[in-house]
Amino acid sequence: MELFELRVTEEKGDLQIKWQLSTFNIPLDDMISVENDDTYAGKEKSAIRIGHPYGHTDRVVIRTEKETYILYTSIGGLKEKILSYQQDAVN
Numbered sequence: 001m002e003l004f005e006l007r008v009t010e011e012k013g014d015l016q017i018k019w020q021l022s023t024f025n026i027p028l029d030d031m032i033s034v035e036n037d038d039t040y041a042g043k044e045k046s047a048i049r050i051g052h053p054y055g056h057t058d059r060v061v062i063r064t065e066k067e068t069y070i071l072y073t074s075i076g077g078l079k080e081k082i083l084s085y086q087q088d089a090v091n
Contacts, residue, residue, distance in 0.1 A: 006051045006073055010085040015062070017071065019050050028089040030064040034082050037061045042070040 006019040015031070017024040037043065037059040044061070051072030053059075060079050062069040071078065 004052055006071060013089055015085055017050055026064060028086050031086055032063045034079055035061050036079055044068045
């Protein structure tokens with residue numbers, strides 16, 4: 001169901017996350033960590049949650065200096081994809 005799945009791309013030095021009618025841009029330079037989260041709702045209570053938590057198996061947490069984002073997804077390897085964008089931005 002692509003309609004309910006989020007899309008993650010790299011756009012001009014930003015990680016761009018599109019979900020439904022929303023677009024989030026996170027500067028790759030601002031990202032402190034990218035990790036998987038095995039909890040249902042995420043450990044960070046004030047995090048920005050993107051995607052439907054129901055029916056999605058993976059949770060990817062992106063921490064920046066200002067915000068924490070939790071991505072609910074069934075896209076395998078999303079964490080690695082985000083890390084590769086971050087690595088490419090450094091090089």
